[in-house]
Amino acid sequence: MRRTSRAALAAATLFAGLLTAPGLAQADDPAGFTLRPGANQLYVLDATPGTALDLVQDGAVVQSGTVDAAGSLVWREVDAGEYSVAGSNVTVPDFDDPAPPQSFYDGQSLDEGFNYITARDGTTLSANVWFPPGEGPFPTVVEYSGYSPSDPGETTFAQLYNALGFAYVGVNIRGTGCSGGSFLNFEPIQSLDGYDVIETVAAQPWAKYHEVGMVGISYPGITQLYVARTQPPHLSAITPLSVIDDTYRSTLYPGGVLNTGFAVPWAKERAEQSAPFGQGWEQGRVDAGDTTCAANQEVRLQNPDPLALVTDNPFYGARYYDMVNPTLFADRIDVPVFLAAAWQDEQTGGHSPEILDELTGSPHVYASLVNGSHTESLSLGILGRYADFLDLYVARRVPAPNDAFPRSFIATTLAKSLTGVDGLAMPPGPSYAGMTFEQALASFESRDPIQVLFEEGAADGQPSGSPLPRFVESFPAWPVPRAKATAWYLGGRGELRGRPLTQAAKDLSARSYRARPKALPATTYSGSNSGIWQAHPEYDWRQIPARTGLGWISRPLKKDTVAVGTGSVDLWIRSNADDTDLEVTLSEVRPNGTEIYVQSGWLRAGHRALDLDESTPIRPVHTDLEADYRPLPADTFTKVRVELFPFAQPFRKGSRLRITVDAPGGARPLWDFDTTIAGGERVWIATDRTHRSRLVLPVVPGVDVPRKAPPCASLRSQPCRKFPG
Known part of the structure; x- marks a missing residue:
């Protein structure tokens, strides 16, 4: 049965009445052209090229334009109402006007x-x-x-x-x-x-x-x-x-x-x-x-x-x-939603999980979130759950098992096409064998809706770089409810500390760097779009050259530490210029001396004003309004907060956390930045008792992490390199 609410019926009735209003439907204009009104738009079609026309309301010209060589002219951002063009009347509808009656679609x-x-x-x-x-x-x-x-x-x-x-x-x-x-x-x-x-x-x-x-x-x-x-x-x-x-x-x-x-x-x-x-x-x-x-x-x-x-x-x-x-x-979306995203997505950026808690009108919101590239949302560890969702909420049928044909064939063929890895199989999913549709739906809905796939590319027993996770954890909501904002404080000698410094400013000098955005290649990957989806793309992730950035590193962790969500890098900065662009990067340094990329964030310091209602200790949200833009004050340290885009990373016992700060560039595949502000200015970062620069991460307790770390080169979209320390 079709889902038709009373409101929809009322809207259809109103629209049917509006169809008789003059000018709402496409009409021939006496001047020899056609007017086609749409929601807050008006098309002029089949007019004489070069004709100058005015859009007039109540005797006043609202917009003007000249017909192009194809005989067309479009006016956008037109308020709903009555208008005339060259003496012909037309009604422009509004975006929120009623939809057509069902007969419009049935026909x-x-x-x-x-x-x-x-x-x-x-x-x-x-x-x-x-x-x-x-x-x-x-x-x-x-x-x-x-x-x-x-x-x-x-x-x-x-x-x-x-x-x-x-x-x-x-x-x-x-x-x-x-x-x-x-x-x-x-x-x-x-x-x-x-x-x-x-x-x-x-x-x-x-x-x-x-x-x-x-x-x-x-x-x-x-x-x-x-x-x-x-x-x-x-x-x-x-x-x-x-x-x-x-x-x-x-x-x-x-x-x-x-x-x-x-x-x-x-x-x-x-x-x-x-x-x-x-x-x-x-x-x-x-x-x-x-x-x-x-x-x-x-x-x-x-x-x-x-x-x-x-x-x-x-x-x-x-x-x-x-x-x-x-x-x-x-919040207006009122149907079930299945969202999948990769933290290191080289195209859209991996920030989309931050929409999940805004989907308040949807009866069911599911997400599968993973490290990896733009196509990771079609990976073997996600495709089965995605197909289950379509079977249940669109087809209204009991989902097939993951190893059934054609589902398994489609998934493995797609995986080979995208990554170049052959001989893979879908991981087993939930079993709905013997269930009715209603039972299968109830089973699907009984599980935690937010699924995080960890260490994609390093699944045990699979080829390196395969689009499969090593382990999976589920959560009841996003942001993860049990995540605890945990801070590491920047020290004056490049150390990350579990406790804030006690030295006064006069006892500890600020460290500085010269902002040189061209000191590194613009991007860590410059090959083809599809090439980066392969099992082992060629990355060019380099250490920041001396004096063009700063780094801080923690002591070896005493226990496994899993972070899931956005992070915040809170810096007290000063510059000899009135603005600067910042790039912060979080990485993991393992006991064997390899360094693994985790995530980055960016900020033009003049955009530092925060939306205080939306910001949290782990997620600074900036207004980015022109009215809130402020140059950096001279000779004064100013607090800025840089958002680390969302991520999920298990930092194992013995590993160290590292953050670097420099001008934007050289941290992400494909992404480059118009760093017109950053151009040789010196930037100081203070790390004393009154200027507590810090890294804040969403640490989630209770996640079981496989004891042995996977080879760093296996992790999808997380390049690794030798740490120079």
Whole structure:
């Protein structure tokens, strides 16, 4: 039975009435062009190129523009209301207006193969439908992104989900592929389009239960959060893999420093691929006679430049960054969620677990978290639980065992393709043998929802670098409730101490370094994107050159110490410049003299102002507002707190904790930074009784750690090197 609330029925009734309002639907303008209003947007189509037009409300010009060479003009950020263009009246709806009635979705028919889905504003979205073997109806999943999920030549994920028994629907976001409309990363109208996609697919006779789930990793993982916030009544569950939480603070500007190594190139690539025929496969469709795809390229010249939006907004501003901050609307998601992420994710950054405690509206939130790369969320240790979730919450069936075909074949084939390691097997998962669906669901829901996979790549008895964990621990919530904020204090001679110093400032001189961001290679990995997913990528993780950074190291630990969550490096700094960029890195130094990378964090010191309501001892949250920017005062030590991104690491007895501080660069794969502030200034760090610089980690007691440490080179996305001490 379809899930339809009273509120949804009321909204549908209201929308049906609004359909008769003048100008809401696409209309021909007396001046010879077409007006297509959408949520807080207005498209002008088929106009004469070069025509100057005004958007007028109550006799005042609200926006102006010139029709481009393709005959199009798009006005964005338009308040809902009545407007006129060249004498023609039009009504612009609001993002929060009611959705179309069910008849709007029931009236659209999708067949196996290539289709178009019509969104509420008349924009058509290209969609490709793939059926699994057998007779329908089928449990159904949707992948929705600005990559190329509707390209008939893109078969990998369609085949994967078909093999698992799901119908797969790949849909291109507006302004990409063969979809119509204009494109801007994650703008609100894409969320409404996603609602319309879900409801249209769910209305098909071949969609089992007339409900669908959403799937996808990275970009199509992120879009799930945006669609789910609109609460489509026939969305059953979402599975965001390798995603973001707060786009500004996690990926674009971590610590207020622009990420030019991944974020900027990704924005540039999105601009290129959303240009007319930008993905390439569209031309083949048009050449074969697809006139809809051809017409849908005509609004692309109105795409804003996403790269300019990023670089022109170095501070957090609500107008742009609230739009791309899923933490602000995560509480609206009201379906079960399965999230997977890797701490050292070289693309999105691994900060996404910080959205988990914001998903307060979801009835069930599950997460599998692991060390490793961007594709680790599809690793052998996670895929079985992920498939269980889809079976239970989308297909409503008892999950198959992990060693059953085709599940095991899919998982091991995918693992070999991504990592190059052959001959692997999925680890055994929970057994649902002999259970009814209701019993299997209750069994799944009875387990702790947060699963942390430790030491991925070092599973006992498996080849080094395999996408399997060495051990797994589960927790009831995130952040881990029993984690205890534990501090190590920076000493004046490079030591990390369990207790704060007692010396006064006059008795202990501050140490200093010269900020030289080019002293190291920009990134620890510069090969291909797919190459880093292999079992043993070639990293270039170097020690900081003398006098360009500082390090502190603890005494050997007296017992195993497991940290799970974010960390904080609280520093008292002074500089001969009015600002500086900081990079902090946490590593483990083993008794045999090898050093293993754990995690990093960044901060532009001028962004040091904290959101006091959100910050904790283990997680500093900065406002990043231009109004809160403060230069460093001269001749005075100032406290700054740098967030270490989330991680999970067992530090064994006998190992030592090490942190380093320098200018950004040379710590992470692919990531590089626009360190325009850091350029030769001297930075002092005070470590005395009144300036208690410290490292604070979330130490979780009661975790059993395998006695022997694995070979450091086996750990996925955690390079190792020789410690010089």
